[in-house]
Amino acid sequence: MIDVDSHNFANLPLMKLSSYHKSIGDIVEMVMPICKYDKVYVSKVFTFTLDIDYEPQADEIVYGGTGYGLENKLPDEIEHIYPDYSLYSEMTKETAYGFLTRGCPRNCKFCIVTQKEGCQSIQVAELGEFWRGQKFITLLDPNLLACINREKILQELIDSKAYINFSQGLDIRLTDKYIAEMLKNIKTKIFHFAWDNPNENLYGQFGDYGKRGCWATGTSWQGSISTNLTVRYIQSSHLIFRRIGNGTGQ
Numbered sequence: 285m286i287d288v289d290s291h292n293f294a295n296l297p298l299m300k301l302s303s304y305h306k307s308i309g310d311i312v313e314m315v316m317p318i319c320k321y322d323k324v325y326v327s328k329v330f331t332f333t334l335d336i337d338y339e340p341q342a343d344e345i346v347y348g349g350t351g352y353g354l355e356n357k358l359p360d361e362i363e364h365i366y367p368d369y370s371l372y373s374e375m376t377k378e379t380a381y382g383f384l385t386r387g388c389p390r391n392c393k394f395c396i397v398t399q400k401e402g403c404q405s406i407q408v409a410e411l412g413e414f415w416r417g418q419k420f421i422t423l424l425d426p427n428l429l430a431c432i433n434r435e436k437i438l439q440e441l442i443d444s445k446a447y448i449n450f451s452q453g454l455d456i457r458l459t460d461k462y463i464a465e466m467l468k469n470i471k472t473k474i475f476h477f478a479w480d481n482p483n484e485n486l487y488g489q490f491g492d493y494g495k496r497g498c499w500a501t502g503t504s505w506q507g508s509i510s511t512n513l514t515v516r517y518i519q520s521s522h523l524i525f526r527r528i529g530n531g532t533g534q
């Protein structure tokens with residue numbers, strides 16, 4: 285396995301591929317350039333990161349991930365396998381990683397999710413597919429709250445009693461009082477709400493839930509602009525964090 289650019293987080297497709305190959309009796313390891321292999325998978329998440337600067341020694345090389353194109357998808361039997369977390373044993377200590385939903389209706393200009401995964405947020409897995417009682421769960425869902433099954437999913441997350449990290453953020457535009465109450469019952473260190481279009485006035489939505497005190501005491505939440513670097517820089521004077529940063533509206 286070659287992980288080109290996800291050095292600060294565990295590469296989920298590689299963990300699934302590892303699991304699959306181990307299940308059919310193969311030996312799996314991260315590639316050492318001096319070694320020769322039967323098959324090498326090269327995974328690249330981002331289009332803008334540098335590629336590897338050597339040719340792996342292998343009978344077969346498979347390039348995958350969004351960094352190499354939007355059509356790269358794992359076959360179903362591998363997509364839905366329990367990941368081999370031992371491939372990233374340090375990063376995945378007590379932590380499960382996965383997608384419960386894929387797709388997003390927003391189709392933001394700077395984002396490839398809608399193009400790649402479709403314009404509907406659809407549940408694609410049950411929690412048990414990638415979680416077996418770990419203390420922490422990192423969700424990679426692009427827009428979980430846009431899914432029609434969101435209440436069922438949120439209840440499963442509550443029932444898990446695991447600490448949930450919504451790593452891609454939540455959509456404040458799809459949060460109402462009922463959803464806020466459900467979120468309140470989820471164990472998490474922080475709620476991160478994306479503010480994808482800085483020209484859209486969302487102060488009301490952010491302030492609403494903060495001022496009404498919908499959030500559990502001690503749980504912080506943040507809004508962030510996630511359009512692109514230029515906009516992020518220009519709009520940083522929004523002082524989003526000061527206005528809504530601790531959920532008290534202060």
Ligand code: SF4
Pocket residue numbers: 388389390391392395396397398426427478480
């Ligand atoms: S940035 Fe977020 S809201 Fe916009 S299309 Fe991507 S996943 Fe959806």
